[in-house]
Amino acid sequence: MPTSDFDVIAWTLGQQSVNQDCFRGHTGQLELWDRGVLMWQPLQPAGKDIVLSCGIHGNETAPIEIVRDIVHDILRRQHEPLQRVLFIFGNPAAISAGVRELDYNMNRLFSGAHQHGEAPEQRRAAQLEQYVTRFFEHATGGQRERLHYDLHTAIRDSYYEKFAIYPFQHGRPYSKKQLSFLAQCGIHTILLNQAPTTTFSYYSVNTHKAQAFTVELGKVRPFGQNDRSRFADTEGMLRSLLMQSELQLPEFTAEQHQVFAVERVIDRKHQQFQLHFADDVANFTEFPLGYRLASDGAQQHFIEHAGERIIFPNANVAIGQRALLLVREQPLAKLELV
Ligand SMILES: [Zn+2]
Incomplete structure (x- = not known):
């Protein structure tokens, strides 16, 4: 034992x-x-x-x-x-x-x-x-x-x-x-x-x-x-x-609390998929409005709203899987709390 x-x-x-x-x-x-x-x-x-x-x-x-x-x-x-x-x-x-x-x-x-x-x-x-x-x-x-x-x-x-x-x-x-x-x-x-x-x-x-x-x-x-x-x-x-x-x-x-909500999920849809930022960029990094984040075949993904931050990026996921999440801070006052 x-x-x-x-x-x-x-x-x-x-x-x-x-x-x-x-x-x-x-x-x-x-x-x-x-x-x-x-x-x-x-x-x-x-x-x-x-x-x-x-x-x-x-x-x-x-x-x-x-x-x-x-x-x-x-x-x-x-x-x-x-x-x-x-x-x-x-x-x-x-x-x-x-x-x-x-x-x-x-x-x-x-x-x-x-x-x-x-x-x-x-x-x-x-x-x-x-x-x-x-x-x-x-x-x-x-x-x-x-x-x-x-x-x-x-x-x-x-x-x-x-x-x-x-x-x-x-x-x-x-x-x-x-x-x-x-x-x-x-x-x-x-x-x-x-x-x-x-x-x-x-x-x-x-x-x-x-x-x-x-x-x-x-x-x-x-x-x-x-x-x-x-x-x-x-x-x-x-x-x-x-x-x-x-x-x-x-x-x-x-x-005491800082709350973010998931705004968008970017899935990989094509074989040709690329993230346009460095591999070591930290989770919750904020990019300027209009920044090109990813190319997925002919499709491009940009920062669409001020304050959007990236989280869990991974260009190597299987096709159909999540490659990137975009999150944005949300006032705590908007949440229903008990
Ligand atoms: Zn884990």
């Missing part, structure tokens, strides 16, 4: 043999449901059911290190959560291989998008949906709060280092409490998705009515080369969320 120097990642990814799949702590137990899927069940759980996922993209190491260390502390019987928690290391095969993905971008395979084939990432996405369902639906004890933070790091630099994507809410209001929590995590930039997607966080929003976010913590670096002090706010707040019965958050203030 795991000891203090045990490699949690190797254990959860099935590279290190175990002779039991359940670990008993002082105040609960940790069940290994599958490679990289662990559920902490307190004997007397507080009111939240929390999914903490990382490694949906296998080379996004900082979130994997954060979740690994939280699990490791449980295995050392040091910090046992008061809340029920489902820990997910999303894409074990890609994590082992040190790559973002094997065949598919796994964060485009949820809400049924995995049904088109039997590739490992498609099968895994289907299984993760089942585990999340089992986790949320097997909770007992009345009205419970459902939360899911899907932790990522970006491929490129970002003008705003940390940001969270707030999935499409189908008209439901946005949560002041969640915005305050994210601000305490050091995340003051929020990107609102304006339509359904096939991301993991949207799956939890849409299928399980959870408060769920894709959280981007900074730029991808190899294992062991992350400057953990840059993630200290986030890690500290996640730990507090797990360990405390009810978080004491400061009162909501609009000035």
Whole structure:
């Protein structure tokens, strides 16, 4: 069974043999449901059911290190959560291989998008949906709060280092409490998705009515080369969320938050596709009105509105896939908040 120097990642990814799949702590137990899927069940759980996922993209190491260390502390019987928690290391095969993905971008395979084939990432996405369902639906004890933070790091630099994507809410209001929590995590930039997607966080929003976010913590670096002090706010707040019965958050203030909305999605439609800015341009970079962003066959894409910023550019996506998003800042006052 795991000891203090045990490699949690190797254990959860099935590279290190175990002779039991359940670990008993002082105040609960940790069940290994599958490679990289662990559920902490307190004997007397507080009111939240929390999914903490990382490694949906296998080379996004900082979130994997954060979740690994939280699990490791449980295995050392040091910090046992008061809340029920489902820990997910999303894409074990890609994590082992040190790559973002094997065949598919796994964060485009949820809400049924995995049904088109039997590739490992498609099968895994289907299984993760089942585990999340089992986790949320097997909770007992009345009205419970459902939360899911899907932790990522970006491929490129970002003008705003940390940001969270707030999935499409189908008209439901946005949560002041969640915005305050994210601000305490050091995340003051929020990107609102304006339509359904096939991301993991949207799956939890849409299928399980959870408060769920894709959280981007900074730029991808190899294992062991992350400057953990840059993630200290986030890690500290996640730990507090797990360990405390009810978080004491400061009162909501609009000035803490900067909100952007997705204005346009540019898909690649032709073999001849080119982005007209440097490869290392940061996410959230603003370009002047009229700037030519991309050529797609005979079609040209320009900055059409003042204040438009680019995010997640990738000229190498398959034809039909998203090559670029354009976002624009939106006054918080325009949002319906509860
Ligand atoms: Zn990612």
